[in-house]
Amino acid sequence: MNGHKxxxxxxxxxxxxxxxxxxxxxxxxxxxxxEKGLKEHExxxxxxxxxxxxxxxxxxxxxxxxxQPDQLFELRGPSVEIAFDKNNKPTLAAEKFAKTCGIxxxxxxxxxxxxxxFLFCKVTKAGKTTADLLPEIVITSIxxxxxxxxxxxxxxxxxxxxxxxxxxxxxxxxxxxxEVLGVKTSNQTFGHRFHYPQAIIIPEAGQYEELLENIGFVxxxxxxxxxxxxEQIAANVKTxxxxxxxxxxxxxxxLVEWPVVLIGSFxxxxxxxxxxxxxxxxxxxxxxxPITDRAKKLLPQFVIISNIESKNQARIIAGNERVIRAxxxxxxxxxxxxxxxxxxxxxxxxxxxxxxxxxxxxxxKTLRLKNLAGFIAAKIKANVEHAKRAAELxxxxxxxxxxxxxxxxxxxxxxxxxxxxxxxxxxxxxxxQYLPRFxxxxxxxxxxxxxxxxxxxxxxxxxxFSINKIPSGEKxxxxxxxxxxxxxxxxxxxxxxxxxxxLLEQARLNYAIAFENNEAITQVLHxxxxxxxxxxxEQGKSANVFRAVLARMPTDLLDFEKRFAAVTEFNKLAExxxxxxxxxxxxxxxxxxxxxxxxxxxxxxxxxxxxxxxEVIEKESQAITELYKNKKYFExxxxxxxxxxxxxxxxxxxxxxxxxxxxxxxxxxLLKNLQCLFTLVAxxxx
Amino acid sequence: xxxxxxxxxxxxxxxxxxxxxxxxxxxxxxDMEVGAGTFHTATFLRAxxxxxxxxxxxxxxxxxxxxxxxxxxxxxxxxxxxQVMMKPSPKNIQDIYLGSLRALNIDPLIDDIRxxxxxxxxxxxxxxxxxxxxxxxxxxxxxxTYFQQVGGLxxxxxxGEITYGLERIAMYLQNLDSMYDLVWTDKPKKVTYGDVFxxxxxxxxxxxxxxxxxxxxVNQFIVYERECKYLLELTLPxxxxxxxxxxxxxxxxxxxxxxxxxxxxxxYILRIRTLARQVxxxxxxxxxxxGFPLLVNKS
Numbered sequence: 001m002n003g004h005k006x007x008x009x010x011x012x013x014x015x016x017x018x019x020x021x022x023x024x025x026x027x028x029x030x031x032x033x034x035e036k037g038l039k040e041h042e043x044x045x046x047x048x049x050x051x052x053x054x055x056x057x058x059x060x061x062x063x064x065x066x067x068q069p070d071q072l073f074e075l076r077g078p079s080v081e082i083a084f085d086k087n088n089k090p091t092l093a094a095e096k097f098a099k100t101c102g103i104x105x106x107x108x109x110x111x112x113x114x115x116x117x118f119l120f121c122k123v124t125k126a127g128k129t130t131a132d133l134l135p136e137i138v139i140t141s142i143x144x145x146x147x148x149x150x151x152x153x154x155x156x157x158x159x160x161x162x163x164x165x166x167x168x169x170x171x172x173x174x175x176x177x178x179e180v181l182g183v184k185t186s187n188q189t190f191g192h193r194f195h196y197p198q199a200i201i202i203p204e205a206g207q208y209e210e211l212l213e214n215i216g217f218v219x220x221x222x223x224x225x226x227x228x229x230x231e232q233i234a235a236n237v238k239t240x241x242x243x244x245x246x247x248x249x250x251x252x253x254x255l256v257e258w259p260v261v262l263i264g265s266f267x268x269x270x271x272x273x274x275x276x277x278x279x280x281x282x283x284x285x286x287x288x289x290p291i292t293d294r295a296k297k298l299l300p301q302f303v304i305i306s307n308i309e310s311k312n313q314a315r316i317i318a319g320n321e322r323v324i325r326a327x328x329x330x331x332x333x334x335x336x337x338x339x340x341x342x343x344x345x346x347x348x349x350x351x352x353x354x355x356x357x358x359x360x361x362x363x364x365k366t367l368r369l370k371n372l373a374g375f376i377a378a379k380i381k382a383n384v385e386h387a388k389r390a391a392e393l394x395x396x397x398x399x400x401x402x403x404x405x406x407x408x409x410x411x412x413x414x415x416x417x418x419x420x421x422x423x424x425x426x427x428x429x430x431x432x433q434y435l436p437r438f439x440x441x442x443x444x445x446x447x448x449x450x451x452x453x454x455x456x457x458x459x460x461x462x463x464x465f466s467i468n469k470i471p472s473g474e475k476x477x478x479x480x481x482x483x484x485x486x487x488x489x490x491x492x493x494x495x496x497x498x499x500x501x502x503l504l505e506q507a508r509l510n511y512a513i514a515f516e517n518n519e520a521i522t523q524v525l526h527x528x529x530x531x532x533x534x535x536x537x538e539q540g541k542s543a544n545v546f547r548a549v550l551a552r553m554p555t556d557l558l559d560f561e562k563r564f565a566a567v568t569e570f571n572k573l574a575e576x577x578x579x580x581x582x583x584x585x586x587x588x589x590x591x592x593x594x595x596x597x598x599x600x601x602x603x604x605x606x607x608x609x610x611x612x613x614x615e616v617i618e619k620e621s622q623a624i625t626e627l628y629k630n631k632k633y634f635e636x637x638x639x640x641x642x643x644x645x646x647x648x649x650x651x652x653x654x655x656x657x658x659x660x661x662x663x664x665x666x667x668x669x670l671l672k673n674l675q676c677l678f679t680l681v682a683x684x685x686x
Numbered sequence: 687x688x689x690x691x692x693x694x695x696x697x698x699x700x701x702x703x704x705x706x707x708x709x710x711x712x713x714x715x716x717d718m719e720v721g722a723g724t725f726h727t728a729t730f731l732r733a734x735x736x737x738x739x740x741x742x743x744x745x746x747x748x749x750x751x752x753x754x755x756x757x758x759x760x761x762x763x764x765x766x767x768x769q770v771m772m773k774p775s776p777k778n779i780q781d782i783y784l785g786s787l788r789a790l791n792i793d794p795l796i797d798d799i800r801x802x803x804x805x806x807x808x809x810x811x812x813x814x815x816x817x818x819x820x821x822x823x824x825x826x827x828x829x830x831t832y833f834q835q836v837g838g839l840x841x842x843x844x845x846g847e848i849t850y851g852l853e854r855i856a857m858y859l860q861n862l863d864s865m866y867d868l869v870w871t872d873k874p875k876k877v878t879y880g881d882v883f884x885x886x887x888x889x890x891x892x893x894x895x896x897x898x899x900x901x902x903x904v905n906q907f908i909v910y911e912r913e914c915k916y917l918l919e920l921t922l923p924x925x926x927x928x929x930x931x932x933x934x935x936x937x938x939x940x941x942x943x944x945x946x947x948x949x950x951x952x953x954y955i956l957r958i959r960t961l962a963r964q965v966x967x968x969x970x971x972x973x974x975x976x977g978f979p980l981l982v983n984k985s
Contacts, residue, residue, distance in 0.1 A: 016780060017801035017818060054801075149805070151816045153832050155774040155843035162816070163832070165777075194794040255800065286824055304824065306798040316798045319823025322863065326760050333758075352947045 005066045007172030009130075010205035011138055012051070012058035012189055013181065014166035020054065020254035022161060024222065026145060027052040031059045033141030041133050042068055051209065051220035053257045055193065058220065060208060064171070068127025075101055076111060077119030094119060131171055135178040138169065142181065158182040166190060170205045191216025192257050194308055217309075218257040226253040232261035233289065233303055240299050242289040243279065252287055256307040264288070264321045268300040270328045273335050276412045277402065281327055284408070288324070334401035343417045344392065346399035353398070359463045359511070362395045368510040369394060372455035373448075375506050380496050382447035383425075390429035390452050393418055397430070410434065436486050443490050450490050454503075457483040461524045462507040466515035470523070484524075484531040491557045500525060501555040525555065532557070542568065551683035559631065566633030567682045575641040580684045582647050586671050587685040589656055593668050600669035604662060609646070609653040610670070616646045617673050624677055633681045640678065647674075691860045694870045694879060697790065697852060698744055701768050704789045705742035708782055710770060713743035718928065719935040722747050722808075723769030723849055727927065730811060733773060733836045733845040734966055735973050737980035742770040744852070748935065750898075750942035753891035756884050759864035760854075763890055763942075764883065768850040775832060775846025783820075783830065783848055790859065798823050806831045810934055810958040812838040812966070815847065827855050837966020838959075853879070894942040903943075907936045907954075914961045923968040930961045 011034070018026070027050045035048055038061065046063035077083065077097035083105075085091055090098075090105040098105045101121040111120035150159035158164070158181055169176040169185040178185050188199040189208070195217035202208055212218040219225045226249060233242050253259075270278065275298045282288040282302050289303035304320050350363035359365070369391035377387035397403050397414030415431035425448050432449025433456055435442055444450045460483050464470070471480050491498055504521045517523075529550055536546050541564070549563045570576055605611045620639050627636045656667045678684075692700065706712050716726040723745035724730060732739040745767050753763030772779060780801070784794060792799070801818035806829065808814070817831035833845040853865040856879075860869060866880030914929035937954045940946050946954065973979075 017803070019803040149816060151832055151834055151844075152842070153775055153844050153846075154777060163777075194799070255802065288824075306823075307800060308795060308798055310796050310798065311793075312796045315796055316823045319797065319825060319858070322858075323824045326863070330758075330760075354947075 006045075006063040007066060007174075008205040009045075009061040009064045009134065009172075010058065010168055010170045010202065010208050011060075012056055012166075012168040012208070013142075013164060014056050014168075014190055015160070015164050016162040017054045018057070018162050018254075020251045022148070023052045023054070023057065023254045024250070026147075026161065027057040027059070029145055030057060030141055033144050034059055034061065034137060037137035037141055038064070041137065042127075043130055043133065049221075052222050052254070053218060053220060053225070054255060055257065056189070056218075056220070058168070058208065060205065062206070064130060066130050066171075068130070068133065070127050071125045073123045073125065075121045075123060077101075077108065077121065079115075080110070080117045080119070083119050097121075131174060131176055134169065134171065134176050139178075139180065156182050168202065168208075170202055170208075173204050189216070192218050192308075195258060219259070222253055225256070225259060226250070229253060229259045229261065229305055232259065236261050236263055237291055237301075237303065240291045240293040240301075242291050242303050244289060245283055248283050248287060248289065252305045255287065256305060258307060258309070260306045260309055260313075262304040262306055262313055262317050262320075263291075263301055264304055264317050264324065265301045266321060266324050266328060270332060271298055271300055273328075273332060274412070274416050276409060277331055277335065277406070278328070280406050280409060281331055282324070284406070285327060286320070286324060288320075331402070331405070334405055338400040338402050338413070338417060342421060343396045343400075343414065346396040347392065349399045350395055356463065356467070356469075358467045362398065365459065366392060366395055368459050368507070369452065369455045371510050372459060372503075372507055373451045376451040376454055376498065376503070377448065379498055380447055380451065382451055386423055386426050386429070386448045387451045389422065390426045390433075390448050391455065393422065393426065393430055394433055394452060394456070436489060438482070439485065443486075443493055447494075450494055450496065454487060454490055454496075454498075455507075457487050458503055458507045459510070461487075461527070462504055462520055463511060465520040465524050465527070466508070466511065466517050468517050470527075480527070481531060484528045485535065487528060488532050488535060488557060492561065495558060497556065497558055499555050500528060500557065525553075532560070536564075542571075545571065545682070548682035548684045551685075552679065552681070562631055563633050563681050566637055569634050570637040570641070573638075573641055575644045578648070579641060579644055582644075582651065583675075583678050584685050585651065586675050586678070590668065590671055590675060593657070593664075596665060597672070598665040598669050600673055601666055604666040606663065607654045609649045610667065613646045613650045613674075614670055616643045617670070617677065621673075621677065624680065628680055636677075636681055691869070692791065692856075693860075693872060694852070694856045694868050696871075697856050697859065698768065700789055701786060701850065702742065702744075704786045705770055708740070708772075710740045710742040710772070713741055715743060715745045716931075718931050719748045720745065720931055721749050721934065721938060723767040724808065724811065724813070724847065725931060725934070726769065727924070729769060729771045729845075729847060730813075730836065730962075731924075731927065731966075731969050732771065733833050733841060733847075734839055735970050735978060736842065737973065737978050738773055738843075739845075739980065740772045742768070745769050748938070750890075750894035750938050753887070753894050753942065755891040756866065756880075756887040759866070760857075762865070762883070762887050763894055764887065765865075766852040768852055770848040770850075771845050773845040774843030779846045779848075780830075783828070787822075790855065792822060792859075801830065804829070809955050810937075810962060811836065812959045812963050817847075822858065825854060825858065827851060827858070837969075838963040839966050839970065894939060895944075898939045898943055900940065900943055900945050903936050903940050907933055907940070910936060911957060911961065914965070918964050918968050921968060921972065923965050923972055926961075926968065927965045930958065930965055933961065934958050 031048050031050045038045060044065050045061045049060045051058040078093045083091055083094035094105050097119055098108055101123055109120045111118050147161055152159055153163040160181055164181040164183055166188060167180040167183045167185045168187060168189050169178065170187050175187050176185060187202050189202060189212065191197065191200055191212065196215060200211055200216050202211060209220050212220045219228060229252065278298055279290050282290045291299045291301045291303065293299055306316050310316050350366060351361050353362040355362045355365045370388045373387040373391040374384045377384045393414065397417060398410060400413055400417065402413050403410050411431045411434045415427045418427035418430055425446050428446050429448040429452045432444035432446060433452040435444050435453060444453050460478065461480055464478050464480060469478060504524055508521055533546055537543055545564060545567045548567060549560060554560045554563060602614065605614060620643065624636050624639055656671065658664050702712050713728050720726065726743065726745055728741045728743060732741065746764060747767055748764055750763050752761050754761050776782065787794065800821040802821050804817065804819040806815045806817060813833065813836045815831035815833040819826045820828040820830055827850065829849040831847045833841045833847060835841060853868065856868050857865055862868060866878065866884050868879035870877045870879055870882055910929045910933040914926045917926035917929060937958060
């Protein structure tokens with residue numbers, strides 16, 4: 001038995017250049033699929049390692065067992081009544097079962113349970129060799145890869161991310177021969193496209209990484225390649241330091257097999273342009289890392305990550321410098337051109353840009369934003385005129401050459417172009433309107449920026465919900481979830497006293513047209529609460545408390561937070577759980593009771609506990625109303641907690657649903673009064 | 687290969703010669719206004735159906751909106767592409783392409799050559815493909831695409847398309863910053879790209895942006911569209927395709943005149959795409975009726 005022997009298994013797919021943003025997901029998924037396949041077949045191993053470059057994805061399984069363990073099966077056959085005839089001779093059914101087990105009927109055993117006595121057999125099947133199982137495991141793993149845009153090439157019918165050129169399947173020293181993605185497997189990989197284009201024979205799976213690095217000019221492991229890039233950047237950037245954008249670093253890592261860092265420069269007069277323009281241009285268009293000085297001011301230099309050890313590095317640098325010079329010249333032309341006209345002069349052009357077919361142009365949107373931002377500014381005690389001006393200017397930069405060329409600079413360019421011509425806070429707000437752009441992003445600092453950012457998001461939500469463009473499942477093409485989260489964050493983090501319902505109604509009024517969906521305001525309100533719930537749950541807050549507070553639908557988010565805090569605090573009290581039980585009981589009784597209502601009448605009191613409760617309610621109502629006005633929610637709950645003994649006694653001693661209708665209705669009315677006090681803050685029965 | 691700088695016309699000769707050796711039919715530019723080499727019948731129509739085809743040609747391209755009155759050193763409303771299409775795409779098509787760079791004195795052990803993902807889509811032609819921009823030291827010098835769909839039809843076999851930006855490559859080879867300074871030829875007398883095209887660039891920019899007759903163009907578009915449909919009814923896909931090209935260029939001119947709003951723009955594109963699809967289907971049927979002549983081996 002060779003079941004205990006172990007060898008390394010290597011699987012590599014060699015391709016034409018893969019899309020960099022897909023590579024890491026692809027190889028991780030390949031590894032996970034292979035792991036699953038190995039486990040399903042009870043093939044044990046030490047660990048799984050992945051390799052990926054633009055031209056290959058590979059998985060190395062170390063110390064993989066060479067044979068499956070023997071497989072034990074317990075087989076139950078027909079019952080003895082069926083297995084043997086009157087003469088105790090085995091029937092056809094018995095013979096058949098014995099054959100399945102690979103033995104004769106007299107060699108079979110028996111098993112007896114509640115259902116009777118049955119033929120029985122334990123069968124041991126020798127485990128298959130790993131070498132036999134690997135082709136199927138690998139092919140299944142490939143079929144399950146997440147390929148978003150599969151392609152074909154030549155005249156083959158095979159689909160993959162990019163054309164496949166070679167496939168290595170090596171178990172120890174043994175080639176696992178099969179066909180994968182239309183290619184016969186072998187033990188041959190290939191080196192760097194230019195430095196070592198020829199085949200490299202891999203004698204043994206474990207030598208893969210080393211051979212590629214020592215002979216092939218390929219650093220196959222992406223984390224190692226990334227580390228090398230960082231080290232080289234650190235070594236080569238002598239003055240200042242590179243801005244390392246994590247996404248860019250990952251992308252660049254997956255664009256090279258043999259990274260060589262070079263430093264290029266450009267004429268310093270380009271630095272007169274906004275830094276954001278230069279950074280965007282370097283990062284997005286050219287995949288360069290910008291360099292800054294100690295004060296974080298941009299230097300006229302950049303980091304190039306090339307893929308070869310050039311015989312003439314100066315040529316590569318000069319080539320890249322030529323490209324950046326042309327692009328910077330273009331950008332400078334746009335910038336100068338844009339600066340010539342006043343930002344507001346672009347306003348007219350917004351009329352020809354559709355915001356959404358049914359919701360008018362961007363110009364129409366601007367008019368709505370002007371109203372809404374002004375409305376919000378008044379509510380949050382910000383300068384209304386500034387808010388209106390910021391709204392008027394908010395979308396104008398979309399019509400400038402620079403934003404046309406670099407859409408990600410929206411807002412930023414508006415800020416620059418407004419500076420010196422508009423109040424500073426207006427310029428800042430134009431930039432801040434897009435904040436927060438993602439979940440951990442910062443929110444606007446200025447109150448005008450907050451007003452504009454809120455107005456923009458509320459207008460989007462109301463407009464799109466009104467024409468039934470409501471996000472569902474994964475689909476949220478207009479980023480409405482992000483918009484709602486933004487609203488919640490701005491209001492809560494800036495402590496803005498705003499009534500959401502009022503805000504949504506105002507936004508709806510701005511659309512002076514009839515819509516197919518009349519429920520939009522309520523739906524958006526719930527949609528926003530849904531985001532709030534999501535944020536609360538993420539912060540580990542109680543979903544039960546959330547539900548209880550939500551039942552009261554406080555449309556002011558700060559009020560929501562206060563109630564939430566009060567209930568959370570209340571829940572820590574010793575009386576809390578009993579009180580909640582009592583409340584639920586009250587709610588149940590009222591739900592089942594007569595629909596007829598009467599006013600509580602002291603004259604009809606018969607029991608002491610009833611009188612005591614009535615007195616407490618009467619006495620505390622006054623205090624609670626006062627507390628409620630001042631939003632002292634926890635204090636309200638404290639009052640109720642103190643009244644707990646009276647409540648308990650009432651339920652112990654007084655029967656509510658008595659025969660006498662007058663008495664019954666009176667007691668129900670008392671409970672109703674009690675319920676009103678309870679549900680002022682939250683509704684636990686929700 | 688000589689070490690002196692390659693002239694613009696030598697660049698074209700070299701590519702033509704190289705691709706002829708790779709078995710391509712060397713064609714001349716399509717004699718109509720097109721926005722890219724892909725619009726040439728030798729790419730768009732030949733990519734349809736099962737028949738094999740290898741072709742290469744220079745195509746003059748017109749993109750009215752890119753006009754800069756000759757003031758931008760890299761961009762103009764008229765430029766040249768060198769287009770190669772191979773169907774089915776050979777397994778080593780990337781290597782064949784790299785061979786063409788070597789023929790142009792571009793050494794991938796000196797220059798950093800990269801295949802950077804860039805998926806291509808032509809909304810007007812109903813075509814899409816996957817592939818790369820090819821970068822030389824950070825500059826895009828070619829577009830490399832495996833067609834997946836053309837005229838709304840799935841490609842089988844798949845066409846490999848390579849498009850060289852001739853002015854860009856020449857600027858690099860001649861170490862110049864402006865395309866108008868490019869040496870077209872210097873034997874015996876130096877003639878520059880500017881000598882050939884600068885006046886044209888200025889006048890055409892002026893025409894495209896300021897004087898093209900909008901009302902007339904709007905009307906022409908309608909006429910070309912109607913003619914195309916009529917020709918399709920007559921099962922004449924090739925003349926119908928010419929109408930698609932004329933309609934497409936008319937749209938580009940209207941676009942440059944700045945009279946098309948965003949929603950109208952979408953509508954125009956959709957109309958052209960519908961025509962292109964119908965032509966593609968009609969062309970396929972026609973080739974089928976002819977028995978896919980190029981599938982037959984002629985010795």
